[in-house]
Structures are given as structure tokens and as C-alpha cells.
Amino acid sequence: MALSRDWMYENNGGTCVAIAGADYCVVAADTRLSIGYSIYTRDYSKICKLTEKCVLASSGFQGDIKALQKNLAAKHLIYQHQHNKQMSCPAMAQLLSNTLYFKRFFPYYAFNVLGGLDNEGKGCVFTYDAVGSYERVGYSAQGSGSTLVMPILDNQLKSPSPLLLPARDAVTPLSEADAVDMVKDVFASATERDIYTGDKLEIVILNASGVRREFMDLRKD
Amino acid sequence: MKLDTTGLESFAPLHGGMDDLHGELWAPPSFDLPVCADFDGFQKNAIQMVKPAKGTTTLAFVFKEGIIVAAESRTSMGGYVASQNVKKIVEINPHMIATVAGGAADCIFWHRNLGVKCRLYELENKRRISVAGASKLLTNMLYSYLGMELSVGTMIAGWDEMGPSLYYVDSEGGRLKGSRFSVGSGSPYAYAVLDNGYRYDMPLGEAAELARRAIYHATFRDGASGGVAIVYHVGPDGWKKLSGDDVKELHDKYYPAVQVPAEQEMMQITPL
Numbered sequence: 001m002a003l004s005r006d007w008m009y010e011n012n013g014g015t016c017v018a019i020a021g022a023d024y025c026v027v028a029a030d031t032r033l034s035i036g037y038s039i040y041t042r043d044y045s046k047i048c049k050l051t052e053k054c055v056l057a058s059s060g061f062q063g064d065i066k067a068l069q070k071n072l073a074a075k076h077l078i079y080q081h082q083h084n085k086q087m088s089c090p091a092m093a094q095l096l097s098n099t100l101y102f103k104r105f106f107p108y109y110a111f112n113v114l115g116g117l118d119n120e121g122k123g124c125v126f127t128y129d130a131v132g133s134y135e136r137v138g139y140s141a142q143g144s145g146s147t148l149v150m151p152i153l154d155n156q157l158k159s160p161s162p163l164l165l166p167a168r169d170a171v172t173p174l175s176e177a178d179a180v181d182m183v184k185d186v187f188a189s190a191t192e193r194d195i196y197t198g199d200k201l202e203i204v205i206l207n208a209s210g211v212r213r214e215f216m217d218l219r220k221d
Numbered sequence: 222m223k224l225d226t227t228g229l230e231s232f233a234p235l236h237g238g239m240d241d242l243h244g245e246l247w248a249p250p251s252f253d254l255p256v257c258a259d260f261d262g263f264q265k266n267a268i269q270m271v272k273p274a275k276g277t278t279t280l281a282f283v284f285k286e287g288i289i290v291a292a293e294s295r296t297s298m299g300g301y302v303a304s305q306n307v308k309k310i311v312e313i314n315p316h317m318i319a320t321v322a323g324g325a326a327d328c329i330f331w332h333r334n335l336g337v338k339c340r341l342y343e344l345e346n347k348r349r350i351s352v353a354g355a356s357k358l359l360t361n362m363l364y365s366y367l368g369m370e371l372s373v374g375t376m377i378a379g380w381d382e383m384g385p386s387l388y389y390v391d392s393e394g395g396r397l398k399g400s401r402f403s404v405g406s407g408s409p410y411a412y413a414v415l416d417n418g419y420r421y422d423m424p425l426g427e428a429a430e431l432a433r434r435a436i437y438h439a440t441f442r443d444g445a446s447g448g449v450a451i452v453y454h455v456g457p458d459g460w461k462k463l464s465g466d467d468v469k470e471l472h473d474k475y476y477p478a479v480q481v482p483a484e485q486e487m488m489q490i491t492p493l
Contacts, residue, residue: 130271133326
């Protein structure tokens with residue numbers, strides 16, 4: 001649908017993936033920004049670092065996403081002034097959910113994946129819908145290529161449901177290097193079959209020693 | 222003749238003396254609204270575009286030992302299964318639980334809000350809120366948004382001074398007290414099994430098994446229901462989670478695969 005006074009959204013496409021490990025979290029997104037069949041830029045980062053332990057990757061309408069990131073950064077700054085510490089990842093997850101829901105009647109067109117380390121240093125990934133419904137999971141994909149990526153991740157990483165009694169852990173048994181390799185493989189596959197995914201892959205890895213960024217080239221067609 | 226209404230005056234403190242925080246906590250949240258010519262059309266298009274996660278079979282019934290509440294755990298965004306592990310039974314306080322059906326974000330947000338209001342009530346009145354009161358608070362909150370396409374179909378179950386109470390509340394303004402409810406797209410299937418096997422004086426184990434079976438049958442026939450069948454019990458001491466079983470395993474338990482004997486068997490032919 002074209003932009004008009006009654007419809008102010010665009011879909012810029014792209015795919016975001018996150019995998020949580022025992023002591024790390026990998027968050028990745030491609031760097032293509034499209035409108036319709038045109039590619040506007042091959043070098044746009046969809047990943048935003050919110051705190052030292054928490055990173056947000058979002059796909060959808062990048063205009064709304066930019067506003068959402070600024071909103072969260074501002075709320076985080078106020079929190080830091082009031083509490084003299086940074087927000088934990090689960091706290092940021094709840095804040096993001098509320099921020100999204102407060103625009104329930106004029107939604108942020110953003111499909112988010114929040115990744116980071118929780119208070120115990122374990123990896124955590126939170127996946128959202130556009131109006132703020134969220135869930136802590138071991139891995140997730142959002143965006144135009146998510147329906148291509150999720151089945152692969154389910155096949156490789158699916159663990160017993162946390163709702164079963166007795167409860168079981170939701171983190172993957174993969175090592176950090178294996179998780180990064182899996183993410184690269186998964187994006188290479190998604191790029192083949194999704195026109196909105198490609199160009200370059202940005203991978204952010206959070207672990208006890210800090211935050212690290214890697215890049216990989218993807219197909220540019 | 223002027224009616225004497227002095228008996229109806231409440232003894233609650235006047236709102237003039239309150240600070241901003243209190244007013245903020247009790248007031249319904251305020252939302253940004255888009256400025257456009259056709260608000261309803263915009264809402265319909267926006268909901269279709271973002272396809273918020275919806276959840277789908279829940280049930281609850283009252284029996285002699287309390288209330289059994291059960292749900293499955295799938296959320297779908299359009300035709301895509303967004304999650305197989307969503308919690309659709311939310312705990313409001315140690316004595317009251319509520320189910321989530323309809324829009325996941327809507328239900329979870331309003332239930333969290335309800336939890337806040339219930340806690341404020343406890344602090345102000347030095348006693349736990351009744352289920353009737355909690356469901357009324359929720360209905361009143363949702364009623365302000367009538368016509369704005371919120372999608373909430375919830376049941377509030379708890380044990381208060383009146384005994385076990387079950388209320389159904391929805392975003393269309395409905396609030397019903399009852400003893401047996403099922404909500405969601407899989408509810409017809411769940412009702413069939415539930416109504417067939419229900420007796421008021423069932424023992425706890427049989428009641429839990431009835432609920433589990435009803436959810437299983439709903440997941441079997443309804444594409445939007447699946448995942449894990451969860452059963453909770455609300456007794457005089459509060460709620461307790463009884464079980465969480467993957468419906469795939471329940472299928473194998475209720476309807477184990479039968480080995481069909483082959484009518485004819487192929488013989489190995491040795492070459493000459």
C-alpha cells in the first residue's frame with residue numbers, strides 16, 4: 001500500500017535472528033533496506049545496542065524502528081539516572097513490550113528480537129509481535145525471511161518446552177562458535193529464497209567478555 | 222420529593238488529596254491515536270498488516286474440590302505458528318489465575334494491569350480482592366476501549382470468601398459468572414468432551430484428566446491450537462499447576478498406534 005494520509009507504513013524487509021547459549025547470545029541481521037522491488041541501501045544496520053548486555057534487532061518499517069530505538073534509549077537513560085545502574089535484559093524486555101503496547105492503536109511496524117545476557121550471565125532471547133506480546137525463547141527469527149529460517153532453527157535447536165512439568169532449560173547446547181556458524185548458514189539459505197534478504201550479514205555476539213561484531217558477505221542479487 | 226442519598230455516599234478518601242502517583246496508577250492508560258479520516262478502516266488494515274499473535278483454546282470449570290483451568294500453548298500470526306510454548310494461564314496473585322484467549326498482547330497487558338489494580342486494592346483495603354471484584358475491574362477497563370478492536374476473551378478463576386468463583390470477561394463488554402466455560406477457536410471441540418464427562422462430584426484426578434482430554438481434542442481438530450496442554454487447579458489454599466503434557470505424547474497415550482498385520486508379505490526370491 002502506498003503512503004497516504006490514511007496509511008503511513010512501509011515495509012523495508014530484512015531478517016533478524018538471535019540464538020541464546022549457556023553463556024553467550026548471538027544476534028544477527030542482514031543489512032539490506034528495500035522499498036518494494038528497489039534496494040535503497042546495502043549497508044543499513046538493523047541492530048541497536050541498548051545496554052552493555054542487551055541488543056535489539058528489528059525488521060519491518062525502519063522509520064518506526066528508529067523512533068522505537070530512540071524511545072527505548074531515552075527511557076533507559078532515565079532508568080540509569082534513577083537507579084544508578086543499567087537495565088537488565090529481562091527488564092528491557094518488559095519495557096519494550098510496554099512501549100509497543102502503548103501504541104496498540106497506531107502500532108510500531110516493527111518485528112523485534114531482543115538478545116542479551118540475563119542477571120546470571122546466561123543468554124536470553126525475547127521475541128515479539130508488533131503490539132508487544134513477548135516470550136523468552138532459546139532462539140528466534142523475525143522479518144521477511146523468518147518463515148524460511150525458523151524451520152531450520154527448529155530442526156537443529158528445538159528443546160523441550162518450558163511449560164512441561166518438570167520444567168527444562170530453554171538455552172541451546174551449542175558452543176558459541178557453532179552458533180555463529182549456524183547463523184551464517186541460515187542467512188545464506190534465507191538469502192537464496194527471500195528477495196528482501198541479502199547483501200551483508202551483521203553478527204553481534206554478547207558474552208562475559210563484552211560485545212563483539214562480525215560481518216559476512218551475502219549474495220547481492 | 223428529593224431522595225435521601227446520604228446512605229450511598231462512600232467513605233473513601235476524596236481524590237483531591239491524592240498525589241500524582243496514585244492517580245496515575247488507578248487511571249486507565251492513555252494511548253496514541255492516529256490522525257486519519259477513517260479510524261476503523263485504519264485499525265482493520267493495521268491489524269491485518271501486523272497480524273498480532275492470537276491464542277486459542279482455554280477452558281475452566283468449577284467442581285466440588287475447586288476449579289480446574291486448562292489451556293494449550295500455541296499462538297498463530299495469521300497462518301504461521303508464532304510459538305508452541307506460550308503461557309496462556311497467567312497468575313494474578315497466589316489465589317487467582319486468568320486465561321488468555323484472543324490477542325496475546327492485549328490479554329497479557331490487561332492482565333498485568335489487573336494485577337496492579339488487585340494489589341492496590343489489597344493495600345488499600347487490607348484484604349484480598351474477590352473474584353467478582355477483579356473481573357469487574359477488568360470489564361470496566363476494557364469497556365473504555367469498546368469498538369476499538371481489542372481482542373480479549375478471558376476467564377478469571379479464584380477462591381475467595383464466597384468459595385470457588387469463575388467469571389468470563391471479554392472485550393465486547395461481556396462478563397458472566399458461571400461454572401463451565403471454554404473460550405477460543407477450539408472451544409467447540411473442548412466443550413463437546415467437557416460437557417460429556419462433567420460431574421460436579423468428580424475427584425481431583427478425574428477432573429484434571431477430563432480437562433486434559435478436552436484440550437487434547439481441541440488441539441487435534443483445531444489448527445490454531447496445539448503445543449502443550451496445561452492444567453491448573455485452584456483450591457482453598459491457592460492455585461497449583463498440575464501438569465503440562467505435549468499433545469503429541471497425549472495422542473500416543475490415548476490412541477496408541479496399532480500394528481496392522483500385513484495381508485500379504487513379499488518373499489525374498491533367490492536368483493538362480
